[in-house]
Amino acid sequence: MNAPDRFELFLLGEGEKKVTEEIDTRTPNTSIFTFNKEDHTLANMIRARLVKNPKVEFCGYKIPHPLFATFELRLQTNGEKTPKEMLIDACQTLIRSLNTLSADWTKEYELRRMVSGGGDK
Amino acid sequence: MDFDDDMILDQGPAVTITEAGDNFVNFALQKVDLSFANSLRRVIMAEIPIMAIDLVEIEVNSSVLPDEFLCHRLGLIPLVSKNCTEDVEYTRECDCDQYCSRCSVTLSLHAKCTSNEIMKVYAADLLVDHDRANPWVGTPVITDAEGKGTVICKLRNGQELRMKCIAKKGIGKEHAKWAPVAAVGFEYDPHNKLKHTDLWFEKSIAEEWPASKHAEWEEPAQEGERFDPDAEPDKYYFEVEGVGNLAPDQIIHEGIKVLQTKLATILNALGETKEDAGERFLPDDDVDMGGRNDFDNGYTTPGYNGPSYGNHGRATPYGATPYGQSGY
Ligand SMILES: [Zn+2]
Numbered sequence: 418m419n420a421p422d423r424f425e426l427f428l429l430g431e432g433e434k435k436v437t438e439e440i441d442t443r444t445p446n447t448s449i450f451t452f453n454k455e456d457h458t459l460a461n462m463i464r465a466r467l468v469k470n471p472k473v474e475f476c477g478y479k480i481p482h483p484l485f486a487t488f489e490l491r492l493q494t495n496g497e498k499t500p501k502e503m504l505i506d507a508c509q510t511l512i513r514s515l516n517t518l519s520a521d522w523t524k525e526y527e528l529r530r531m532v533s534g535g536g537d538k
Numbered sequence: 539m540d541f542d543d544d545m546i547l548d549q550g551p552a553v554t555i556t557e558a559g560d561n562f563v564n565f566a567l568q569k570v571d572l573s574f575a576n577s578l579r580r581v582i583m584a585e586i587p588i589m590a591i592d593l594v595e596i597e598v599n600s601s602v603l604p605d606e607f608l609c610h611r612l613g614l615i616p617l618v619s620k621n622c623t624e625d626v627e628y629t630r631e632c633d634c635d636q637y638c639s640r641c642s643v644t645l646s647l648h649a650k651c652t653s654n655e656i657m658k659v660y661a662a663d664l665l666v667d668h669d670r671a672n673p674w675v676g677t678p679v680i681t682d683a684e685g686k687g688t689v690i691c692k693l694r695n696g697q698e699l700r701m702k703c704i705a706k707k708g709i710g711k712e713h714a715k716w717a718p719v720a721a722v723g724f725e726y727d728p729h730n731k732l733k734h735t736d737l738w739f740e741k742s743i744a745e746e747w748p749a750s751k752h753a754e755w756e757e758p759a760q761e762g763e764r765f766d767p768d769a770e771p772d773k774y775y776f777e778v779e780g781v782g783n784l785a786p787d788q789i790i791h792e793g794i795k796v797l798q799t800k801l802a803t804i805l806n807a808l809g810e811t812k813e814d815a816g817e818r819f820l821p822d823d824d825v826d827m828g829g830r831n832d833f834d835n836g837y838t839t840p841g842y843n844g845p846s847y848g849n850h851g852r853a854t855p856y857g858a859t860p861y862g863q864s865g866y
Contacts (some may be wrong), residue, residue, distance in 0.1 A: 421714040423711065423713065424712055425713050426712070427585075427709065427711055428630075435806075435807035436807040436808055437806055440806075444816075447827065452804070455800070457577075457580065458575070458577045458580040458581055458584075458585070458797075458800070459800050459801070459804070460575040461573040461576065461577065462573050462574055462797075463804075464573065465571050465572070465573035465574065466573075466574075469571075474679065501808060504804075504808065505805060508801045508802075508804050508805050508808075509801075509805065511574075511797075511801050512798050512801050512802065513550055514550060514570070514574070515551075515797055515798050515801075516634055516798075517551055517566075518550070518551040518553065518570075518794055519742055519791060519794045519795075521550070521551060521552060521553045521668035522553050522787070522790055522791065522794070523787075523791075525553045525554065525555045526555060526558070526563075526567070526787045528555075529555045529558050530558075534660050
């Protein structure tokens, strides 16, 4: 019974930070963000959003070890904005996208209910 | 932001519901990328909070099933969880010593067989304590015509069950009993035009790989059509099959909310180090931050000592008020 506790997948440990930024000096305008207690769900969504942005030179993530719920996002920009600013922008746009989705869903579902009169099946 | 705003305006996500019922909803999600759709799928399966029995105090169990066996079965019984995200606390974040009516629901079970016929004990035999967060949370989900629910155990003459079950809020990542769905079907590109899948075949792909039911929604590749290596998927077919704890549309809404909370937590965490991105991001509507804006405090629960997590002083993102709650 030496498996890690399941709650370690989503509860931050004592003094643990959600995100930390480490500036990578090997390439210009580059940061490596370490996200704690997160997985592909968040990592891939943010990554995909960032790579679409022309101001981003490089963006990728890795999960260093499968037993630890953490991922590292490496982000290099073209210099117009800092990696941190770009990451913040990406999160904000994603939240807005999700708002649109939520509103669209409500509309669709109401419509669907009206059509099928309660929607029994 | 200029670039991002443009992107959102002309291609925000779009939903088309194709079928819906009491426990399922089928829909197509469009104008998003694969990772966005996949994150929604993942979050629906693993991170929507619902109620499930987590602690069982057994007084009498003279049935043929061992205690652990019974407890596992009890845990898997779906419980009504509507609005539990807002109304019910996590036990680990609650002020109480072990559990209380704000963070749990108590269900008691007492059954004894006194005849020579085999007696079946059903989910409907669980007696729900009315001291709970709202009038419906924690009630076993019963959908069969006789109104009995699932069978928990069978008893023969003289055998008895007497126990107290404590249902708590949790997420599927911790245990599958807290998953609001049995399955989420997920398909895109039914004709495999993008060649994300390599279909193995002996003689003919067409004969050996029957078309999926979503195939009619999209045009198959034309004769002699050239493969486009830059093409990306744009339409995703979801089949969300709920367990009964939440209505299918609530499942989607909750999933979206969990994703937004995740992103908001990141923004707040980034804001606390340098310029305050978290505050910039916060909507001006009724998000209750307990009268303060310092997020470090908002996300920590110092007094935590829930029974299933022996540790004290864990920080958790769940203290966060879901983003834009009033906007739905
Ligand atoms: Zn409590």
